[in-house]
Amino acid sequence: MSDTIVIAELSKGKISAITNELVTAANQLGSNCTLVVPCNDSAIANDASSISGVSKIIAAKSGVFSNYDAASWAEALDAVSPSGIIVTSASTQSKDLAARLAARRTISVVQDVVEISNDGTVLTSPVYSGKALQSVKLSSDAVVSVRANVFSPADNSGSSEVQVIDTSGNVTTALKEMVQRASERLDVSEANIIISGGRGMGNPGNFSHLEEIADKLGAAVGASRAAVDTWDEIPHSMQVGQTGKTVNPNLYIAVGISGAIQHLAGMRSSKYIVAINKDADAPIFQHADYGIVATWEEALPILSSSLSNLLG
């Protein structure tokens, strides 16, 4: 069995909970899991010391990790990682890193893994925008990115030592400016719950009704391409689908969205899908766990107040 290396996923400068899921995946693929934490300040790696199923933690300490630059991150992480199967999250940034890390080691990368066979040799990922599942076999080490919300998280009853190793890489791009998002709201690619609006919202001002519910649920607000293309106020960054973002939240609420194949391509793997549409024959209902046949004008206020009651 190969040794495994997990590259910790970070969120707001801390180790994100997805990292526990990555450890589970790694232990299914091989053994002797080393957790590598990219950091400026090695203290953040201490948060990982209780993750079960980890044999060693390396805090890879370097100034390059202050901003994302694919080349220097790959170089700095490669330098401190033992050989074996490397596991990363399948977030946009980590998939990019996974590809560079694999190329650096002249090995292959398998992205977006959603299933690993019990013996650890067969890896399954969605292909053709989720219209099919492809299973592959590895005959040598590889870098594997793993989708969120698929593997059960390793628990936090372990205790591992953190070894700090200074590392570095040649930074090849320069961050000129970070333009913070105007709203505090999460991006669809970061959210566990998403409520999206389509052309059926009628006008962009009506997205405020979605925002109201999003605020209650800590959700992100997304949109269909028809909404993005029709209204300047709805930016492309909100678009879910084939030419937008692929999302994998626990809950996806589609409001006034017909469920075109290209929209489904971006959200069909959501754990739970709720659809609100006035047309009982809208294709979105074939994919919804819970469908509400009604106009949003009538349904959203009731949903909103019911959520308020439940959430207290």
Add this chain to the structure above:
Amino acid sequence: MNTNVHQSNSLRLLVGDTMVNIAVLVKQVPDSNSKIQITGDRVDLSSVKMDISPYDEFAVENALQHKDSSGGTVTAITLGGSGADKVLKGVKALGVDNIVRLDYDGFMDSNGLQSVLASEISSGGYDVVYCGKSAADTGAGSTGPGIAERLGWCSVSNIIDIKFENGLTVTSPAEGGNAIISVNLPAVVSCDKGATKVRKSNVKGIMMAKKAQVEVKSVSPPAASVTIVSQVMPPAKPAGKKFEGAASAETVAQLLRDEANII
């Protein structure tokens, strides 16, 4: 490569080596409306309409804009069987100068794919490579950054805006907002849609493309270390619950708590 932004166009025409040698990677994939069918344990594309992968269209547009702004040539490269010539002709009609097909019909793992593409890029002497943020069939997004690593170049991915000044200035989504990043060439740039408006081909372009020759090259990838075991349809989702009328929103909220355990 043009490093002096103030250089006039006429001067640049005289000094050949200031021109930017631009490559753009394009891929043929099933049209996004198509239904995917399985025969045996493989996806069967025999009756599927094929088209350029959607993000590659933004890569082509950015490549052409780079040429418009700096002068130079744009070469579109694809890897595939002869069926992929259609995609090359399509981008030729948009204004791409050269079209190249690395002749290979079958599966390559990412290591194989990137190594043949990287060697083509390095022998072509390119300054910059544009590609789509991911191909619509694999959805992987590995090719751009992977090629860059093999070439020892920098890479920026998923860009939503680009300016051709002092090298390149690109905008790419980052945690909490957008990062504006300056990039020195040589570089690989993987493109998302952003605000990119793609140009359309005109009759003259289409006529020219018809006559254009695809340069076909043979490739020999290293042995694969990833092999496909099977391709299957995703398991059908159990039928959901569908409720008539707005009042059911209350029931659904309750189900999200009791059945789905989400809220």
